[in-house]
Amino acid sequence: MDFPVxxxxxxxxxxxxxxxxxxxxxxxxxxxxxxxxxxxAMEWYGNKKQDPRWDRLAYKILFFCFLITTTVGALxxxxxxxxxSLVNPYSIGSLIRVFFWAWFTEWLVFIxxxxxxxxxxxxxxxxxxxxxxxxxxxxxxxxxxxxxxWVTMAIIVAILGFMMDPGNWLTDHSFWTGVLNPLYIxxxxxxxxxxxxxxxxxxxFLILFFTGKxxxxxxxxxxxxxxxxxxxxxxxLLAGWWYYTSVPEAMKDNLAVSLATMQFAEWQxxxxxxxxxxxxxxxxxxxxxxxxxxxxxxxxxxxxFVAILWMTGHFERVRxxxxxxxxxxxxxYANGLRVGDYALLQRDGVLAYATYSNPLTPAxxxxxxxxxxxxxxxxxLERIQKGKDVFMDTCSRCHTGHGMNSITGHLKRMFGDRxxxxxxxxxxxxxxxxxxxxMPPFPGNAQELQWLGAYLEHLQNNTAPxxxxxxxxxxxxxxxxPRTATTDIRKETAAR
Amino acid sequence: xxxxxxxxxxxxxxxxxxxxxxxxxxxxxxxxxxxxxxMIGGALLTLxxxxxxxxxxxxxxxxxxxxxxxxANKSIAVVLGIGPLLAINTIYTVYFYTxxxxxxxxxxxxxxxxxxxFVLTYIHKYLWHQMDRVKWLHIAIAIVxxxxxxxxxxxxxxxxNLMLFPEKWGTTxxxxxxxxxxxxxxxxxxxILACPAMTGLLMVWLFRRRSAQxxxxxxxxxxxxxxxxxxxxxxxxxxxxxxxxxxxxxLPQVETNLHAVWAVFGIAILVSLGMxxxxxxxxxxxAETIGKSFLPICALMLVVxxxxxxxxxxxxxxxxxxxxxxxxxxxxxxxxxxxxxxxAVATKAPAEKTQ
Numbered sequence: 001m002d003f004p005v006x007x008x009x010x011x012x013x014x015x016x017x018x019x020x021x022x023x024x025x026x027x028x029x030x031x032x033x034x035x036x037x038x039x040x041a042m043e044w045y046g047n048k049k050q051d052p053r054w055d056r057l058a059y060k061i062l063f064f065c066f067l068i069t070t071t072v073g074a075l076x077x078x079x080x081x082x083x084x085s086l087v088n089p090y091s092i093g094s095l096i097r098v099f100f101w102a103w104f105t106e107w108l109v110f111i112x113x114x115x116x117x118x119x120x121x122x123x124x125x126x127x128x129x130x131x132x133x134x135x136x137x138x139x140x141x142x143x144x145x146x147x148x149x150w151v152t153m154a155i156i157v158a159i160l161g162f163m164m165d166p167g168n169w170l171t172d173h174s175f176w177t178g179v180l181n182p183l184y185i186x187x188x189x190x191x192x193x194x195x196x197x198x199x200x201x202x203x204x205f206l207i208l209f210f211t212g213k214x215x216x217x218x219x220x221x222x223x224x225x226x227x228x229x230x231x232x233x234x235x236x237l238l239a240g241w242w243y244y245t246s247v248p249e250a251m252k253d254n255l256a257v258s259l260a261t262m263q264f265a266e267w268q269x270x271x272x273x274x275x276x277x278x279x280x281x282x283x284x285x286x287x288x289x290x291x292x293x294x295x296x297x298x299x300x301x302x303x304x305f306v307a308i309l310w311m312t313g314h315f316e317r318v319r320x321x322x323x324x325x326x327x328x329x330x331x332x333y334a335n336g337l338r339v340g341d342y343a344l345l346q347r348d349g350v351l352a353y354a355t356y357s358n359p360l361t362p363a364x365x366x367x368x369x370x371x372x373x374x375x376x377x378x379x380x381l382e383r384i385q386k387g388k389d390v391f392m393d394t395c396s397r398c399h400t401g402h403g404m405n406s407i408t409g410h411l412k413r414m415f416g417d418r419x420x421x422x423x424x425x426x427x428x429x430x431x432x433x434x435x436x437x438x439m440p441p442f443p444g445n446a447q448e449l450q451w452l453g454a455y456l457e458h459l460q461n462n463t464a465p466x467x468x469x470x471x472x473x474x475x476x477x478x479x480x481x482p483r484t485a486t487t488d489i490r491k492e493t494a495a496r
Numbered sequence: 497x498x499x500x501x502x503x504x505x506x507x508x509x510x511x512x513x514x515x516x517x518x519x520x521x522x523x524x525x526x527x528x529x530x531x532x533x534x535m536i537g538g539a540l541l542t543l544x545x546x547x548x549x550x551x552x553x554x555x556x557x558x559x560x561x562x563x564x565x566x567x568a569n570k571s572i573a574v575v576l577g578i579g580p581l582l583a584i585n586t587i588y589t590v591y592f593y594t595x596x597x598x599x600x601x602x603x604x605x606x607x608x609x610x611x612x613x614f615v616l617t618y619i620h621k622y623l624w625h626q627m628d629r630v631k632w633l634h635i636a637i638a639i640v641x642x643x644x645x646x647x648x649x650x651x652x653x654x655x656x657n658l659m660l661f662p663e664k665w666g667t668t669x670x671x672x673x674x675x676x677x678x679x680x681x682x683x684x685x686x687x688i689l690a691c692p693a694m695t696g697l698l699m700v701w702l703f704r705r706r707s708a709q710x711x712x713x714x715x716x717x718x719x720x721x722x723x724x725x726x727x728x729x730x731x732x733x734x735x736x737x738x739x740x741x742x743x744x745x746x747l748p749q750v751e752t753n754l755h756a757v758w759a760v761f762g763i764a765i766l767v768s769l770g771m772x773x774x775x776x777x778x779x780x781x782x783a784e785t786i787g788k789s790f791l792p793i794c795a796l797m798l799v800v801x802x803x804x805x806x807x808x809x810x811x812x813x814x815x816x817x818x819x820x821x822x823x824x825x826x827x828x829x830x831x832x833x834x835x836x837x838x839x840a841v842a843t844k845a846p847a848e849k850t851q
Binding site for chain 2: 002003016020074075078083097098100101114119344353355416467469470471472474
């Protein structure tokens with residue numbers, strides 16, 4: 001509408017964000033939040049026992065984390081921003097306006113974290129060589145780093161929590177009511193031990209690389225880190241349960257729709273199964289690591305790791321359940337339109353307020369019915385063009401044309417090879433928010449529903465990928481605006 | 497004919513008074529850019545000296561010394577970029593997001609490109625000695641790093657430039673067409689030249705404070721190293737007296753007058769003259785007195801960089817202000833319509849709302 005529509009027709013826009021975000025969460029939890037306390041603890045333990053093998057191992061693990069977090073970790077963090085601002089500028093733009101100071105603080109903490117990890121890694125050898133006093137100082141630095149990594153996460157979780165459940169923010173628009181939403185503490189409580197357990201599994205994996213097969217220390221290290229992991233595992237379960245039972249309260253508005261309830265129940269069952277499988281695999285593998293460390297092959301550690309990932313991934317999906325169809329609960333739908341805009345848009349149409357139009361490429365114009373006169377063809381193309389604009393403005397944030405979660409895939413499943421005429425599709429789309437609680441209500445008017453129908457019908461015969469503004473550009477809609485504000489607009493604005 | 501788009505802004509108030517946001521944007525952006533300069537200049541100088549090191553071993557050591565600075569600088573550069581990004585998102589919401597979307601494929605490719613550049617930088621630094629026997633490969637890595645570091649700023653610059661010109665949005669089709677807008681390349685050249693210059697000063701700072709023993713190990717005398725730093729600072733800075741005005745004169749005309757912008761850049765040129773003079777003097781100084789003007793040079797550089805930041809901001813404001821008023825008016829008008837439509841719905845069918 002107000003911004004040119006960036007669109008990826010194969011991967012899907014949400015696919016882009018998800019790929020970057022999953023990678024980031026993985027690195028952040030597993031290699032920073034959970035790992036830094038573990039590394040600091042190893043260094044502390046090695047110093048206490050005066051056993052340099054612990055020190056060497058801790059340094060190797062830290063160095064590995066340093067390499068990954070300061071490259072892929074840091075950049076995927078920025079990447080979440082960049083991708084969200086491409087895909088849904090309305091949501092990130094709104095969130096930044098509400099949460100500017102939270103993000104600003106988070107940024108300061110993040111700067112501290114980066115400086116600490118640089119200092120901690122780069123001074124390790126120098127300070128250790130300078131004697132016990134400096135070693136003690138270095139260990140403190142490690143724990144400070146661990147603390148700051150955790151604080152960064154704590155702030156981010158507040159922002160995520162807000163997006164799921166804006167609580168009272170809607171009525172008093174204040175920052176703190178947004179932050180202190182009901183899911184905050186349970187979520188933080190869940191992520192903290194999860195990060196620690198993930199770090200445990202990852203470092204067991206790394207230990208197998210960094211120590212020799214015959215090395216007696218390998219067994220000792222595996223055992224100790226196994227105990228670390230076991231200590232945190234029950235907390236993952238406990239806090240997971242807590243979070244999980246807080247969710248229905250948070251999504252009570254969504255549960256009013258029976259279908260959502262059904263889907264949620266399905267999600268819950270699946271979550272329980274995955275959680276049980278995960279915990280069992282962790283327990284098994286860690287048991288082996290502790291009792292018979294020399295029997296432990298590297299691949300065995302991949303299993304609990306994948307299980308944890310699976311569980312986290314499934315767990316993260318709960319956000320969608322609570323949030324859908326909103327991107328900011330009760331305030332903005334995932335299509336980027338504010339709930340409050342609907343009355344106007346459903347009356348006048350979405351296109352009446354769209355700044356841009358998304359030009360059809362020549363490839364997209366192929367596949368029109370044969371035997372049309374030039375005039376009919378133009379008229380049809382115009383309808384298709386308008387329908388495409390409606391699609392881009394109201395569906396394309398979640399659906400592609402022919403890629404992931406594609407609209408043609410859904411229509412094919414629903415209507416098969418029958419012609420997808422507007423008569424067939426418009427009725428469904430009008431009530432789509434009842435049929436699929438994931439979806440917001442259709443924001444346009446009746447005329448636009450027909451145009452969208454014409455476009456969907458066209459898509460049945462045209463499989464060209466839908467380009468985004470990043471390749472096809474945009475057409476600027478209607479009423480030419482002068483470059484300079486005319487004096488009366490200025491006066492008018494001043495008078496207000 | 498294409499029309500000038502007037503989108504609506506996000507209808508939420510700014511999170512802080514505008515001057516505060518502007519301060520965050522301008523100040524932290526400059527800090528960010530200085531570290532980016534160190535990072536890119538560091539990569540370029542490393543490659544330069546490593547190539548010379550093929551003939552004369554001690555240059556290889558010098559290259560290694562410079563390469564060692566990149567890893568920390570690059571982390572700081574990235575993290576310092578986030579604050580300004582936050583601020584630009586709030587102050588220039590419409591402009592920034594639009595430019596991003598229109599160059600989207602390249603914009604998002606910043607992420608994998610920077611990751612690749614950083615990973616290669618680590619490999620280059622940490623495997624320096626292990627790769628002695630495959631020097632050609634090691635140098636090839638340095639070349640790739642330099643190419644990446646040279647390309648990435650171009651993406652940023654293209655965005656920042658495109659965002660100023662709503663009249664071009666309707667005709668932009670992807671990154672390359674945005675690249676073709678006037679002024680992109682002069683500004684780019686201006687930026688790239690600053691990289692070796694800033695890194696030259698970093699070299700002086702680095703070798704000024706190294707212990708005698710560390711200097712000894714490089715195979716150069718301290719004065720030689722410092723002189724090299726000053727030369728890197730001086731020659732690109734001299735070139736800036738041509739490139740800078742060129743970048744300034746190719747700035748597209750805007751409706752509002754630009755006297756303040758010219759004044760700021762004018763002062764910056766004068767201060768730079770003084771600074772360049774001191775740099776040149778330093779390159780001629782003997783071991784006893786070299787470094788005498790280092791702090792004044794840094795102070796002047798700080799002034800120049802700040803003036804650049806201010807001038808840049810003033811120009812940006814001049815370019816978007818008229819359009820921003822249109823956006824503001826349109827947003828208000830739209831919100832009035834929204835309220836009116838909501839009132840109409842509420843009075844017509846109060847029951848429907850609860851569905």
